[in-house]
Amino acid sequence: MPNKEYYAKHREEIISKVKKYAEENAERVSYRNYLYRQHHRQKLLERERKRRREHRDEINMRRRISFANNPEKHQMTHRKWYAENRKKQVILLRQRYRNLRKKATDKLGGKCCRCGFTDWRALQIDHVQGNGNKEKQLIGQWKMYKKILELESLEMVKEYQLLCANCNWIKRFENSEVTNRKRDF
Numbered sequence: 001m002p003n004k005e006y007y008a009k010h011r012e013e014i015i016s017k018v019k020k021y022a023e024e025n026a027e028r029v030s031y032r033n034y035l036y037r038q039h040h041r042q043k044l045l046e047r048e049r050k051r052r053r054e055h056r057d058e059i060n061m062r063r064r065i066s067f068a069n070n071p072e073k074h075q076m077t078h079r080k081w082y083a084e085n086r087k088k089q090v091i092l093l094r095q096r097y098r099n100l101r102k103k104a105t106d107k108l109g110g111k112c113c114r115c116g117f118t119d120w121r122a123l124q125i126d127h128v129q130g131n132g133n134k135e136k137q138l139i140g141q142w143k144m145y146k147k148i149l150e151l152e153s154l155e156m157v158k159e160y161q162l163l164c165a166n167c168n169w170i171k172r173f174e175n176s177e178v179t180n181r182k183r184d185f
């Protein structure tokens with residue numbers, strides 16, 4: 001292709017011309033870019049999503065390095081963004097959390113394994129061997145749900161079960177798992 005050849009030969013020259021034009025006509029160029037983005041919004045979004053998917057590790061690594069080099073700047077940006085989008089962020093996080101919780105409880109059977117109660121609002125994930133608080137403190141609720149989703153069914157059943165709030169308290173009472181209070185009986 002002659003165009004390609006021409007470009008290869010005059011690359012530096014063309015780039016410097018384009019740069020000069022952009023500097024001299026900054027407003028015009030930025031408006032044209034804006035129009036282009038508006039017009040091709042969907043296409044650009046899809047392209048960006050695809051790029052992120054394909055280069056996820058690389059992008060995350062770059063972000064981590066940049067954060068390590070300049071943590072204050074990143075924290076400021078995050079704080080500003082969070083302050084502006086606080087409500088949206090809270091709703092999004094809650095949604096994601098509930099979806100994750102729902103998936104984990106569904107995988108565990110979706111009902112209390114003692115009495116069959118099914119309302120998700122009062123279903124709790126119980127550690128068969130106890131030690132639930134320890135794990136919660138160590139890795140957090142969020143990661144525990146993720147872990148459940150990744151576990152093989154057999155391993156999962158050995159570690160976790162679903163109990164309703166009532167049965168959970170009864171089990172704790174039976175096993176004397178309530179240790180954060182002093183008892184003399």
Ligand SMILES: [Zn+2]
Pocket residue numbers: 112113114115116117163164165166167168
């Ligand atoms: Zn129950």
